[in-house]
Amino acid sequence: MLTVTARETITRLHMGRTVFGRPLYTVSAYLVDGLLIDSGPPATASELLRRLRNARVERIVHTHYHEDHTGGDALLQRALGLPVLAPAGALPMLARFPAIQLYRRIVWSTPRAVKAEALSEFVVTPRHRFEVVPTPGHSADHVCLFEREQGWLFSGDLFIHERARYAGPDEHVAGTLDSLRRVLALRPRLLVCAHAGFVDDACGALERKIAFLEKLIAQARVLRNEGLGEDEISRRLLGPEGLMTRFSRGHFAKINLIRAALAAADATA
Numbered sequence: 001m002l003t004v005t006a007r008e009t010i011t012r013l014h015m016g017r018t019v020f021g022r023p024l025y026t027v028s029a030y031l032v033d034g035l036l037i038d039s040g041p042p043a044t045a046s047e048l049l050r051r052l053r054n055a056r057v058e059r060i061v062h063t064h065y066h067e068d069h070t071g072g073d074a075l076l077q078r079a080l081g082l083p084v085l086a087p088a089g090a091l092p093m094l095a096r097f098p099a100i101q102l103y104r105r106i107v108w109s110t111p112r113a114v115k116a117e118a119l120s121e122f123v124v125t126p127r128h129r130f131e132v133v134p135t136p137g138h139s140a141d142h143v144c145l146f147e148r149e150q151g152w153l154f155s156g157d158l159f160i161h162e163r164a165r166y167a168g169p170d171e172h173v174a175g176t177l178d179s180l181r182r183v184l185a186l187r188p189r190l191l192v193c194a195h196a197g198f199v200d201d202a203c204g205a206l207e208r209k210i211a212f213l214e215k216l217i218a219q220a221r222v223l224r225n226e227g228l229g230e231d232e233i234s235r236r237l238l239g240p241e242g243l244m245t246r247f248s249r250g251h252f253a254k255i256n257l258i259r260a261a262l263a264a265a266d267a268t269a
């Protein structure tokens, strides 16, 4: 599945693998002024290529290495000869993608290695200048791209949802909070998220996400001090685990967010 929408001069390419006509899970890449920001999962690479053949695309730039953001690269690079820019921390993973869990292969398909160059402080296109803002937390290599004149913040997977309750085992909540505060200080006007799409009230949404995580950390700390275990804390604060936890065999689960929140509580104790 690939659907295209637009806001201002930004094109949203919304992608996902479908099973019996329904998308399993979706992610968006964005095209602005010849710059493709992320390239979707490997499963939709050929659809993306068909869509971009007649568009002006000069470069690919990545927010982080995850396969649902970089999976289109190998095919686009081969067919269109596009250079790929990525955060320095992503380069070893892109050159030799680490093995991923079965559920990720089912949802996104298996990524192939690509050659990329390290991002510097800015990405400049004919009409825009994007500041590369380091925003670790969701992954250690994560960056956002900020277009100051327009107030656009391309936030990759930093935001996802105001109350995202699932996390992978690498999530670092203290890092995510620092990163959210860093981008909030830029006072963006339009948040351009890989999962939530175009979010108009950018600062309000970031503030609410920060408040959600701060409260989660504080509540998790209180419950642990009362002697509760991680499973019980997770159930009380985030509700029972859902289908995604079973499907991913616990790799993508609510308990991971609680563990990360408790680690953040310890870090600020």
Ligand SMILES: [Zn+2]
Binding pocket: 064, 066, 138, 139, 157
């Ligand atoms: Zn990600």
